[in-house]
Amino acid sequence: MAxxxxxxxxxxxxDEQREQSFELxxxxxxxxxxxxxxxxLxxxxxxxxxxxxTADSAPDEIMQQALLLGISDIRSQPAAPV
Structure with missing residues (x-):
């Protein structure tokens, strides 16, 4: 198992600060x-x-779409094994 x-x-x-965790x-x-x-989400x-x-969207296209929909300033903390 991975x-x-x-x-x-x-x-x-x-413009509202949020946090979310994902298990990947x-x-x-x-x-x-x-x-x-x-x-x-x-x-x-x-x-x-x-x-x-779409599934074949380039990384910059995904980031642009997120920005257009109000998602910005994305920061990820180093992952911790579960």
Whole structure:
């Protein structure tokens, strides 16, 4: 079984400071992957699926979409094994 890591993400959502943790199998979490998880968290329901980045979106496109939807200043703390 793959090792699982807890990633703590600090970010701004519509200019409000927030934190979220994700348990993932990757030890390193690039900013665009964190942004994708945050987009899914905030906008992943069926009504908003059209604003989600596509599977083949480039990292900079994901970051731009997050910024347009009010997610910015994404910072990830080093992962800790679960």
């Amino acid at each position: 090792e699982v890591y807890t990633h703590l993400i600090a970010y701004l959502f519509k 199998t990757d030890a390193v979490l690039p900013a665009h992957v964190a942004a994708l998880h945050l987009l899914q 905030h906008f992943g329901d069926g009504e908003n699926s059209l604003i989600m980045p």
